[in-house]
Amino acid sequence: MKVREKNRGERKKMEKFPVVDMGKLNTEEKTSTMEMIKDACENWSFFELVNHGISTELMDTVERLTKENYKQCMEQRFRKMVASKGLETAQYEINYLDWESTFFLSHLPLSNISEIPDLHHDYRKAMKEFAVELEKVAELLLNLLCENLGLEKGYLKKVFYGSKGPNFGTKVSNYPPCPKPELIKGLRAHTDAGGIILLFQDDKVGGLQLLKDGLWIDVPPMRHSIVINLGDQLEVITNGKYKSVMHRVIAQRDGNRMSIASFYNPGNDAIISPSPALVKELDETSQVYPKFVFDDYMKLYAGLKFHAKEPRFEAMKAMESNIPITTV
Secondary structure, three states, X not given: OHHHHXXXXXXXXXXXXOEEEHHHHHOOOHHHHHHHHHHHHHHOOEEEEEXXXXXXXXXXXXXXXXXXXXXXXXXXXXXXXXXXXXHHHOOOOEOOOOOOEEEEEEEEOOOOHHHOOOOXXXXXXXXHHHHHHHHHHHHHHHHHHHHHHOOOOOHHHHHHHOOOOOEEEEEEEEEOOOOOOOOEOOEEEEOOOOOEXXXXXXXXXXXXXXXXXXXXXXXXXXXXXXXXXXXXXXXXXXXXXXXXXXXXXXXXXXXXXXXXXXEEEOOOOOEEOOOHXXXXXXXXXXXXXXXEEHHHHHHHHHHHOOOOOHHHHHHHHHOHHHOOOOOO
16 A cells, blocks of 8 residues: 555656746746746756757757667677676676766867767767757756846856856767666766756656655656756755755666756856855855865766765865855
């Protein structure tokens, strides 16, 4: 009976997963749409965007070319890795690696797309176009968050800027069929280190889950949507008003799941700290998050990605005295 009640609870939460229609921001429904974004940021840290302005033709092209690239260039390498590590015959839970095939693209401050091997011309061109469109969506969202938080327009972009502009890059992943999904995660649970994450995920093969109220909740696949989630830096800047949440990918026995996650992050030398305007709202006993240089956080995160975020924040707080005083 308890299991059935839990499952009903999970289904109920799934039904309420926030889906934001960006097209309504230019209509009389803007207020309710902004309220939906606000609620999603405060209570979910995840939401799904539709009518976001990126053409469906471009998204279809990116999906087709990503899946073709995996079959032609990456599938055989992945199979060799699986065989070399004996993953198909694993008898115990694997906690040291993920069942995924990935490569990374950098867009800002410098692009490396021309340097990535095995990407043919059409794929490079499509990914460049897609990155430009995603950057627009990311910067629009940052301004919408500013509006909801009562911050001046452009505040978050300015904080992220540093001296050379934001870091913007894409992790292209495929999650092939896994013979033992009960023992191997597609991607182990973690919070994202950066700012705002924009995900174009497979609409046929699911697996992405977030942790909410102690339950793992499916992020529903939806054609031509962009899934948004908030990273650790927005938790710090909002002084905990918005929080990053643990999420993971469950490997599937059938189907190859495509995941294109783009990360709009602060520049390496950007100084991250709680917004003074949001700290003023608190009483003297309320927690204030640390102040740090983003690159220092990333160096720490590299070895602790799959651990709780709170010790990372504490470690950054211990380094605060080394941070120069600046105003934004």
